[in-house]
Amino acid sequence: MKTTVVAIIGDWNGGHHGKFPLLLEYEPAEKERPLYSSEGWGHGFSGNRFTLEDLNKYGLLDIYDQPESRWAFQILQECLKNGDSSHVAGAALLSKLQDNLPDIPDSVKGYLSAKA
Template identity: 40%
Template sequence: MNHYIELVTINGDWEGGHHGQYPKVFSVSPGESKPFVVTEGSGWGFGGSSFTLAELFEQDVASIFDREESSELFQLLWSGYQSGVSSEALAKELMERYGKHA
């Protein structure tokens, strides 16, 4: 069984429809080959998938967190992606930084 640790949860109001845009959740699953887990919405929303660091940007998933509430997380992801940090190393860094608060 995979263990996910939620690092960021953004709540807000739905903008119509039944698929919802909130909550937006970024989690880390330590030790996995795709350690970053992103979910958006509930019901018919983006149910959640696991990603590598590269996939977060190449599939434009990271942009969900390019907002005021999660700007620090987004900048860490972007910096890691730009510098070629491995997914595993960044997952470990995020757990060290945020894990005690999760």
């Protein structure tokens, strides 16, 4: 099941005051590209599946260097530096998620659960 790890909801460039958040998700069952990076609650709007290396290659990793997601950015940077797999990085994110839960509105939580 896909887990939302980061939701940058604030006033980022293109975010329209939280209407289109940046999302980082992890799907352990996805063998090749388990990391999802997308823009918006619609899941798929400007989104795609990636490996850890892809996030770095396409410059997406740096967008998560924000106050509310810095913890995840640092984990991903460390995993990249260590040459860890995307699944090792995803497991590291999940291990720290409880202390860093994204602030997702209740009305959206149900939608995300249904789409998982």
